[in-house]
Amino acid sequence: MWKSEHIETNTIHGGKTRQGEFGPLATPIYQTSTFVFDSVEQGAERFAGEAAGHIYSRLGNPTVDELEARMALLENTEAAAAFGSGMGAVSAAVLGLLKQGDHLVTSHRLYGCTFALFNHQLPAFGIEVSFVDLADAQAVKAAIRPNTKVIYGETPINPCLSVANLDDIAAIAKAHKLVSIIDNTFMSPVLQQPAKHGIDIVLHSATKFLNGHGDVVAGILCGPKDLIDQIKMTTRKDMGAIISPHDAWLIIRGLKTLHLRVARHNENAQKLAEFLSQHPMVAKVDYPGLPGHPGFALLGKQMHGGGGVLAFELKGNFDQAVTFMNQLQMCKRAVSLGDAETLIQHPASMTHSTYEPEELAAAGIPRTLIRLAAGLEHLDDIVADLSQALQAAAAHEKAA
Numbered sequence: 001m002w003k004s005e006h007i008e009t010n011t012i013h014g015g016k017t018r019q020g021e022f023g024p025l026a027t028p029i030y031q032t033s034t035f036v037f038d039s040v041e042q043g044a045e046r047f048a049g050e051a052a053g054h055i056y057s058r059l060g061n062p063t064v065d066e067l068e069a070r071m072a073l074l075e076n077t078e079a080a081a082a083f084g085s086g087m088g089a090v091s092a093a094v095l096g097l098l099k100q101g102d103h104l105v106t107s108h109r110l111y112g113c114t115f116a117l118f119n120h121q122l123p124a125f126g127i128e129v130s131f132v133d134l135a136d137a138q139a140v141k142a143a144i145r146p147n148t149k150v151i152y153g154e155t156p157i158n159p160c161l162s163v164a165n166l167d168d169i170a171a172i173a174k175a176h177k178l179v180s181i182i183d184n185t186f187m188s189p190v191l192q193q194p195a196k197h198g199i200d201i202v203l204h205s206a207t208k209f210l211n212g213h214g215d216v217v218a219g220i221l222c223g224p225k226d227l228i229d230q231i232k233m234t235t236r237k238d239m240g241a242i243i244s245p246h247d248a249w250l251i252i253r254g255l256k257t258l259h260l261r262v263a264r265h266n267e268n269a270q271k272l273a274e275f276l277s278q279h280p281m282v283a284k285v286d287y288p289g290l291p292g293h294p295g296f297a298l299l300g301k302q303m304h305g306g307g308g309v310l311a312f313e314l315k316g317n318f319d320q321a322v323t324f325m326n327q328l329q330m331c332k333r334a335v336s337l338g339d340a341e342t343l344i345q346h347p348a349s350m351t352h353s354t355y356e357p358e359e360l361a362a363a364g365i366p367r368t369l370i371r372l373a374a375g376l377e378h379l380d381d382i383v384a385d386l387s388q389a390l391q392a393a394a395a396h397e398k399a400a
């Protein structure tokens with residue numbers, strides 16, 4: 001199996017298995033639900049784990065195997081498991097590692113559906129959850145109880161880009177024999193590799209940068225073989241959030257340009273953050289690539305860039321923010337991130353509408369916050385679109 005020291009090479013060749021009798025360059029799509037056994041004995045041996053070979057695509061598929069091998073390599077882990085959505089990966093991880101009576105320590109800021117899963121579904125299964133500021137190592141330590149099993153977080157955090165220290169989280173998890181899980185969706189392995197800091201499981205919504213073309217919903221977990229196998233053989237197998245071979249193939253194709261795309265997303269977002277922070281209509285910009293951001297100190301230590309996503313607040317009232325967003329011509333009003341198109345959304349009414357107003361306030365997610373996921377367009381075109389929409393928002397203020 002090919003392995004390089006360079007991520008630019010591994011996104012293309014890493015984990016490549018020789019598949020198909022014709023030696024195709026592109027990975028074949030094994031669009032099959034089931035696999036034929038030569039004999040009853042062979043089938044029984046495969047089910048018993050005594051013989052290698054595929055059984056049924058919910059349990060494993062050669063196209064999916066290649067995606068998993070490549071992602072394990074990119075995230076510096078032993079193994080990986082792919083899912084039919086990012087939330088499929090999140091739920092399979094926590095339900096596979098926690099049982100009734102166990103306790104999870106997590107962040108008070110999380111992607112909206114992850115928050116809903118932890119705030120509503122896990123307690124319904126008898127799993128206790130504490131929400132703390134993961135950037136505050138003392139608060140994380142203080143939240144740990146005898147029944148704590150997992151620490152879970154995102155960094156940078158969706159939607160307001162706060163940053164947690166990976167070394168601190170890994171050290172706390174190791175000291176208390178907990179499993180640490182980090183959602184690395186906002187960075188991709190090009191900008192951050194949490195396992196290199198001692199994090200056990202690295203999670204992605206593969207819907208975002210990994211696929212990169214806005215045409216797949218998928219998720220992935222990368223981690224030690226024992227934990228990944230445990231999840232594959234319990235919650236993934238029995239709850240069934242499996243990825244389709246065709247979607248795995250699209251992500252394999254997307255990964256070939258991951259390093260190029262992420263570099264451009266990062267460059268555009270950095271320049272847009274600088275542009276917006278200078279603009280008279282903008283009150284505040286949250287982006288770890290700006291020197292005033294609390295996460296800036298971790299640039300070059302755990303992150304190789306601020307990433308492709310930023311958040312900001314306009315001066316003025318909420319109606320002006322709505323005017324700004326409705327006025328955009330090229331940038332798309334849409335949730336998601338990591339696509340070729342610049343996407344803008346309003347977290348309080350969209351990605352984070354799972355939070356009650358008081359929960360948004362407690363998490364420090366302002367109602368006026370706007371999130372921008374920089375696309376791959378020419379910077380001048382994005383700036384021109386934002387500028388005319390900001391002008392319209394300013395005119396709205398004068399008219400009011």
Ligand code: 3LM
Pocket residue numbers: 085086087088111113114154158183185186204205206207217218219335336337350351
């Ligand atoms: C979004 N986020 O626009 P899927 N982890 C993180 C995420 O951002 C997401 C997931 C997990 C958005 C989706 S909102 C309806 C659209 C950090 C998804 C979940 O199941 O693949 O969507 O991943 O912020």
